[in-house]
Amino acid sequence: MFALVILSFLINKESQKNNDEFVKKSFLRKYEAVEFEFKNIEEYQEVLKKVVKKTNEKNVADHFLVLNELNSNRKLIRHDWFSIHPPEANHFPDKSILSKAINQPNIKEFQSIYITKNQQIDNFLLNYKDTLYWVNYDSIKLSDGQNMYYGSTINLFDLYNFFTTVDATSSNYMYVFNKDGICITHPNEQFIGKNVFDFTDIQPNDTITSTINSNFSQDLYTLNDASSEFIKDTDIKRFIKPLHTKNFDGYIVVNHLSYIIDENVERTKFYIGFIFLGTVFLIIIIFLLFNKITSKTYKEKAFVIEEKNRLLIENEKIKNANTLTQLQQLKNQINPHFLFNSLNSLYMLIGLNKENAQKFTMNLSKIYRYLIVPPKENVVLVKKELDFIAQYMDLHKSRFSEELIFDLQIEDSKSLEKNIPYLALQIVVENAIKHNIATIDQPLTINIVVKSDLIIVKNTFQKKNKATENEKFGLNYLQKIYHFYQVDNFSTKVENEEFICFLPYIEPKYPFTPKN
Secondary structure, three states, X not given: OHHHHHHHHXXXXXXXXXXXXXXXXXXXXXXXXXXXXXXHHXXXXXXXXXXXXXXXXXXXXXXXXXXXXXXXXXXXOOEEEEEEEOOOOOOOOOHHHHHHHXXXXXXXXXXXXXXXXXXXXXXXXXXXXXXXXXXXXXXXXXXXXOEEEEEEEEEHHHHHHHHOOOOOOOOEEEEXXXXXXXXXXXXOHHHXXXXXXXXXXXXXXXXXXXXXXXXXXXXXXXXXXXXXXXXXXXXXXXXXXXXXXXXXXXXEEEEEOOOOOOOOHHHHHHHHHHHHHHHHXXXXXXXXXXXHHHHHHHHHHHHHHHHHXXXXXXXXXXXXXXXXXXXXXXXXXXXXXXXXXXXXXXXXXXXXXXXXXXXXXXXXXXXXXXXXXXOHHHEEEHHHHHHHHHHHHHHHHHHOOOOEEEEEEEOOHHHHHOEEEOOHHHXXXXXXXXXXXXXXXXXXXXXXXXXXXXXXXXXEOOEOOOOOOOOXXXXXXXXXXXXXXXXXXXXXXXXXXXXXXXXXXXXXXXXXXXXX
16 A cells, blocks of 8 residues: 555656646647747738739739639638728728728628737727628828728638647647737637636736746746636636737737646556556455445345335325315316306396307307316416416406406417416416405406416405405415426515416426425
8 A cells, every 4th residue: 555655656746747848848839830820920911012012003903813812722711902092081990991801892880990009010800790800901102192001801710710720639729819808819709809808817917927937038928727718617727928920919828628648658657557457456356345245235225215216106196196186176166156157147148249148158168168178187288278268357357347457468479388287377367356356446457477487477466354265275286286297486476566476387298206
């Protein structure tokens, strides 16, 4: 055991040394590759300047057309452009120039423009339709006195896609931001154009290079431990190093995610192999002993768990049966009382309005057909329950046309295909009618709102003085059936002189494990 501890210490020490060296080399390799590409962008602008000086007004369009055809075959696609304007006015940044710069005809509005200052090559960042463009430009006075603006434009999403091919085998990721914190490229495209100080834990002090690895200023960089903004809950080693070119002043950030050993492999393999063999041997011995000692206990525990689950399932079956019994009791309460009142109303309608009497009879038959044939598992589509409650309220309003105000709002039509407990709306509405005052002077308002996640039923809280025995019988039934389907957010409350009931949707999945 003592030897194992010593070997583990040696391996950890050697591995840490190799990891640190590997991470540093990987960072420098990535930085050099990105720096090289940024200098290529800088040099391309210088080449473009030489081409413009050698051309004239007659063939400039042909030259730029050839350049763009050549650019279309490059890995990093860029758009070369020019725009000629009279000398009497300052045309930059004119919208006609911006349209040509990003190859978007008739640009009218853009989201933002960020003009870079104090650079040897003029450039700016343009945000148009959530796409960020990096425009490098210059101007020249033509022989006829007109000003010609010209330059090259890079879509920053294309720039990121290009950088994914640069040093693609490394086990790190990088991003670039300018001296004001604007992110130029990032593996997560939503961060491009955003301020790094907003979506990372980088502080302005982190850009002050404090780690010196040689006597050369170009080797200055900052190294610290941090958490990745790209991959959550992942620790990283973050390198930050300045990047300066004629058209860019900012920083490259390289985040290393894993510590891979690439040097002194043979010595590390020897230590690992020795520990591996010893560990395997110990694991086999421990496993055999543990398996022998615990096999009996495991079997007994498995039997107890199985028996407990069986009892839980039996208990839930009993609870479900009780819930169904309560539902039947509710239906029994609805049927005779509601039928007698409805028949009295029908009797009066026949003498007054035969057409309304026929409609009343049809609604009454649909209601009782709905009550007589309950759905499977006591859940029903929202649209069916809404049709039922509409017919149910029509019958009530035939008796209490001025005492009842009913309103239905469907904010999310997709929710009509979702499920709620059978008779849920009827129970809540009946509870409102039964236990609240409804007169012409104090009408009872009932409002049903269908939302994306639940149904809200509101009624004016005008409680009768005399309470009834079964006042909460229906609401208790709803509570139990929601509990059975493992839905916990059914609730009621009184607020601002309104009784409010929240009916969440049910998504039964069969078979499912009942909640104990």
